[in-house]
Amino acid sequence: MDLSLSPKAYTVLDQVRQFFEQDILPRNREMIRSVKQDGDLDPPFLDQMRAKAKSQGLWNLAQTELADHQPGLPMSNLDYSLIAEFLGRVLWSSKAFNCQWPDVPNMVALQRYANEQQKEKWLQPLLDGECQSAFAMTEPATASSDAKNIAATITRDGDDYIVDGLKWYITGGGHERCRFYLFLGVSNPDAGPNRQHSVILVPRDATGVTVGAANSFFGYSEPNGPASEINFDQVRVPKENLLGEEGEGFAVSQARLAPARLHHSMRAVGQCELLIELMYARALERQAFGRPLVGYDTVQYAIAHSRVETEQMRLLLRKVAAQVDIEGEKSAYRDLSILKVAIAQGYFRIADRAVQVFGAMGGYDGTPVADAFAWSRAFRIGDGPDEVHLRSIFRAEPVPEMVLSTSAYILPPDISR
Ligand SMILES: Cc1cc2nc3c(=O)[nH]c(=O)nc-3n(C[C@H](O)[C@H](O)[C@H](O)COP(=O)(O)OP(=O)(O)OC[C@H]3O[C@@H](n4cnc5c(N)ncnc54)[C@H](O)[C@@H]3O)c2cc1C
CATH class of the missing domain: 1.10.540.10 (Acyl-CoA dehydrogenase/oxidase, N-terminal domain)
Known part of the structure; x- marks a missing residue:
C-alpha cells in the first residue's frame, strides 16, 4: 500500500x-x-x-x-x-x-443520508461554521456500548414523530452554539434487531428538550463540550426530520464511525508527540538528587518507549487512513477497530508516563498532561470501549488454515524418560 x-x-x-x-x-x-x-x-x-x-x-x-x-x-x-x-x-x-468533533462525523452522516432539503437546512450551516451539532445516542440507563440496547423512542404521530428519552455524555450537546442533535432511538420495535432504530434531527430549541448537567470525565471537559445530559421529553418534530429511512439508524450511525475513529486517532498521535516533547523539556528543567531528571535512565526509557509506540501508532494510522481512502470504510471496519484499540491504549500509556515524569504537576488542572491523561482514558471508552473492538477483531480473525493442528509445530515432551 x-x-x-x-x-x-x-x-x-x-x-x-x-x-x-x-x-x-x-x-x-x-x-x-x-x-x-x-x-x-x-x-x-x-x-x-x-x-x-x-x-x-x-x-x-x-x-x-x-x-x-x-x-x-x-x-x-x-x-x-x-x-x-x-x-x-x-x-x-x-x-x-x-x-x-462531533461536527465532522455528523457532517459526513448528513452528506451521505440527508436529502437536498435537509442538506440545505442542517448541513449547510455546519459547513459554513454558523453553528455546531451533537450526536445523541448514549443513555445512563442502558449499556450503550451495545447500540441495540438504546431504548429512547421515536414514535410516529400523524405528520410528526414524538422523541422521548434521557441521554448523557453528549459531546457538545450543552454548547451554546449547538443548534441540533442527531438523535438515535427505537422507531420500529417489531423489526429485526438491526432495523429497530432510526436517527432523527431534533432542534435544540424544540419544546421538551432540556440540557441538564455537564458530564465531565475525571474533571476534564472536551474543548467542543461540555458533554451533557440531555432530556428529550415527548419532543414533537416533523417527519421531514428523519435522517435516512426508518430502521436505518445503525447505518446512519456507522457513517460517523470511520471519521470519528480516524480523526480522534490522528489527534491522539499529535498529543503523543506533544507529551514526548513536554516530558523531555520538563526533565531538562528539573533537578533531583543532584542532576537533571533527564540524566536518569528511567526518564530516558519513558521518553524512548513513548517514541517507539508513537512511531508504531503513526504507521498504523496512515495505513488505515489509506485503506479507507482506497477501499472505503466498510472493508476497513476490522482495521479501524485495531487502530482504535492500539491508539487509545498507546496514548493512555504515554499520558501515564508523562504524569509520572511531571510529578504533582502531572495532575494539576492547568497542564495538558492532566488533560491528556483524562482524555486518553476516555478514548478507551468513547467510540466503543476496547473490549467491544477486541471482540470484533477476534471475530474477524480467520480460523487458522496452516496450523490445523499444533502438533506439527511442537516437539512433545518425551514421557518415557
Ligand atoms: C468523554 C466522552 C464523550 C462521549 N461523547 C458521546 C457523544 O457525543 N454521544 C454519545 O452518544 N455518547 C458519547 N459518549 C458515550 C460513549 O459512547 C459510551 O460511554 C460508550 O459507548 C460505552 O457505553 P456505556 O458508557 O454505557 O458503557 P457500558 O455499555 O455500560 O459498558 C461498560 C463496560 O462494559 C465492558 N463491556 C461492554 N461490552 C463488552 C463486551 N462485549 N465484552 C467485554 N466487555 C464489555 C467494557 O469494559 C465497557 O467499558 C461519550 C463518552 C465519553 C467518556
Whole structure:
C-alpha cells in the first residue's frame, strides 16, 4: 500500500503551521483560562480565527468530499492525517478550521443520508461554521456500548414523530452554539434487531428538550463540550426530520464511525508527540538528587518507549487512513477497530508516563498532561470501549488454515524418560 502523502498535504501543513504559530499558540493560555476559569468555550477571538482561516481557504479540511457549492478544501484521509496530527497538539485548534468533533462525523452522516432539503437546512450551516451539532445516542440507563440496547423512542404521530428519552455524555450537546442533535432511538420495535432504530434531527430549541448537567470525565471537559445530559421529553418534530429511512439508524450511525475513529486517532498521535516533547523539556528543567531528571535512565526509557509506540501508532494510522481512502470504510471496519484499540491504549500509556515524569504537576488542572491523561482514558471508552473492538477483531480473525493442528509445530515432551 502506497503511504506517500501528496504535495498538497505538505502545502496545507505549512499554511496551518503558520496559522498555528501566529494565531493559535499565542492565545492558548488565554483559551485555557477562558474554558477552565470562565467556562467560556468560545471566546470572541475564536470567531475572528474562524473568519481568517475561512478567508485563507483553510476550512473543512477534514471532509473527503465536498460539492462545488460547499465551502472548504477537501482532503484524503491520508493527507488529512498530517494536518490533524499537527492540530492534535492543541485540541481546541481544530475549531478554527471547522474540523472539530462531533461536527465532522455528523457532517459526513448528513452528506451521505440527508436529502437536498435537509442538506440545505442542517448541513449547510455546519459547513459554513454558523453553528455546531451533537450526536445523541448514549443513555445512563442502558449499556450503550451495545447500540441495540438504546431504548429512547421515536414514535410516529400523524405528520410528526414524538422523541422521548434521557441521554448523557453528549459531546457538545450543552454548547451554546449547538443548534441540533442527531438523535438515535427505537422507531420500529417489531423489526429485526438491526432495523429497530432510526436517527432523527431534533432542534435544540424544540419544546421538551432540556440540557441538564455537564458530564465531565475525571474533571476534564472536551474543548467542543461540555458533554451533557440531555432530556428529550415527548419532543414533537416533523417527519421531514428523519435522517435516512426508518430502521436505518445503525447505518446512519456507522457513517460517523470511520471519521470519528480516524480523526480522534490522528489527534491522539499529535498529543503523543506533544507529551514526548513536554516530558523531555520538563526533565531538562528539573533537578533531583543532584542532576537533571533527564540524566536518569528511567526518564530516558519513558521518553524512548513513548517514541517507539508513537512511531508504531503513526504507521498504523496512515495505513488505515489509506485503506479507507482506497477501499472505503466498510472493508476497513476490522482495521479501524485495531487502530482504535492500539491508539487509545498507546496514548493512555504515554499520558501515564508523562504524569509520572511531571510529578504533582502531572495532575494539576492547568497542564495538558492532566488533560491528556483524562482524555486518553476516555478514548478507551468513547467510540466503543476496547473490549467491544477486541471482540470484533477476534471475530474477524480467520480460523487458522496452516496450523490445523499444533502438533506439527511442537516437539512433545518425551514421557518415557
Ligand atoms: C468523554 C466522552 C464523550 C462521549 N461523547 C458521546 C457523544 O457525543 N454521544 C454519545 O452518544 N455518547 C458519547 N459518549 C458515550 C460513549 O459512547 C459510551 O460511554 C460508550 O459507548 C460505552 O457505553 P456505556 O458508557 O454505557 O458503557 P457500558 O455499555 O455500560 O459498558 C461498560 C463496560 O462494559 C465492558 N463491556 C461492554 N461490552 C463488552 C463486551 N462485549 N465484552 C467485554 N466487555 C464489555 C467494557 O469494559 C465497557 O467499558 C461519550 C463518552 C465519553 C467518556
